[in-house]
Amino acid sequence: MLDISVQADLIWTITALATLGVIVRPFGWPEAIWATAGAVALVACRLLPPAEAWRGVVRGTDVYLFLTGMMLLAELARAEGLFDWLAAHAARGARGSPGRLFTLTYIVGVVVTVFLSNDATAVVLTPAVAAAARAAAAETALPYLLICAMVANAGSFVLPISNPANLVIYGAHMPPLGAWLWRFGVPSLAAILATYGALRVTQRRALRGALATDIAAPTLPPGGWCAALGLGATALLLMLASARGWPLGLPTCLAGLVTSVAVLAVSRRNPLGLVRGVSWGVLPLVAGLFVLVQGLDHTGLLTRLGEMLRAGTRGSAVGTAWGAGVALAALCNVVNNLPAGLISGVAVQSAHAPDRVTGAVLIGIDLGPNLSVTGSLATILWLAALKREGLSVSAWSFLRVGALVMPPALLLALAALQVAS
Secondary structure (H helix, E strand, C coil): CHHHHHHHHHHHHHHHHHHHHHCHHHHHCCCCCCCCCCHHHHHHHHCCCHHHHHHHHHCHHHHHHHHHHHHHHHHHHHHCHHHHHHHHHHHHCCCCCCHHHHHHHHHHHHHHHHCHHHHHHHHHHHHHHHHHHCCCCCCHHHHHHHHHHHHHHHCCCCCHHCCCCEEEEEEEEHHHHHHHHHHHHHHHHHHHHHHHHHHHHCCCCCCCCCCCCCCCCCCCCCCHHHHHHHHHHHHHHHHHHHCCCCCCCCHHHHHHHHHHHHHHHHHHHCCCHHHHHCCCCCCHHHHHHHHHHHHHHCCHHHHHHHHHHHHHHHHHHHHHHHHHHHHHHHHHHHCHHHHHHHHHHHHHHHCCCCHHHHHHHHHHHHHHHHHCCCCHHHHHHHHHCCCCCCCCCCCHHHHHHHHHHHHHHHHHHHHHHHHHH
C-alpha cells in the first residue's frame, strides 16, 4: 500500500500529464484520449477506487445531457445551412464596410453564444464567418475570426445555458433565471462591450479598405427554417427551466432530439449523417475531466480550497471575490477552464461561498480564457475549426491580442458584479 503522500503526488502527476495532453494534444490525438487515459490510469494504479471514479462520471450527467442537446442543435443548424445563411446576410448588410461587417459578425456571435453556448460559436460559426469573409473579398479574415473565439468567452455568462462551465460551477445550486440576470446582466454587458471595443481597436488597421458588395445569399431550405424554429423554442424552454430552477441538461437533450426528428423528417436526410457530424468525443473528454477532479478531491485539495475560500470570505468577501476572479482567470490559461471550473465548482459549493464570490469565480472561469489559445475548450475547438478551413493563428499572435482584450473586460465585469451584489 502506497503512502498517502506518495498517492497524492502520483494523482497530481497523472492529472497534470492528462491535462497537458488535453491542451497540447501530442501526436495530434484528440483531447478525449488524454482525459480518459488519465482517468483510467488513476483507477488502474489503484489511486482512485472505481466507485469514486464512477461517482465522478455520474456527477457530470447534467453536463453530458446539455452538451448532447446543444451539439445536435448546432449540427442541425450547420447541416441545413442556417449559419451560412446568417453569415451571408451579415456580409450583405455590411454594404462594403469592413467595420460594419465586424460589428454585424460580433452581434451574430453574441446571439449564438447566449442561446446556443460558446462551443457552438467556436465550432459552427467559425467556418460560416470564414466563408462570409471570403465572399466579401476581405483583405484578411483574422479580425472576424477572432470574434468567434473572443465573443464565445465574453458572452458566455449572459445566461446559464451560454457555457457548460456555468452548470459545473453552480451544480444543483443554479440560481433562478431572474436572479441570474440581476447578478450577471450588467457584468455580461460590460464584458461584451469592453471586448468589442478592445478587439476593434487592436484590429483597426486590418479593417481598412472596402469589401465586395455583390454577395449572393443562399436560400434557406425548409429544414433550415425548422432548425431555426427548434433553436428558438429550445432557447425559450431553457429560459423557462432556468427560471423554475430546473436542471438544464434534460430539457436541452430532449429539445435537441425533438428538433432532430422534425428537421430530418422535413429535409428527408439520413440520420446517420447527423450522428456522424456531432463531435461525440467531447463527452468522454468531459467525463474524464470529472474523474480527474474526483482524484484531486481524493487528495484533499478541494477541501483545502474550500477552507481557504471560507477563511478569505470571513476576512473580506469583496477582497476574496476580486482575488478569486483574477486568479482563476489566469489559471484557466495554464490548465484550461474546464478542469479549473470543475475544481472551482466543488470548492465554492463546499465552502458555501457567498454570491459575490461564486459570481467572481464564474466570471474568471468564463472570461479569463480570452488571454490565450489554451484557455478554454471553446478556443481549442476554434483552432481545430480554423485548421479545417486551411487557416491558422499562432499562440503568440493570439496572446498579443488577448493581453489587450481580456484584462479590461475582466476588471469591468468584476467591478460590475460587486455593484450588482
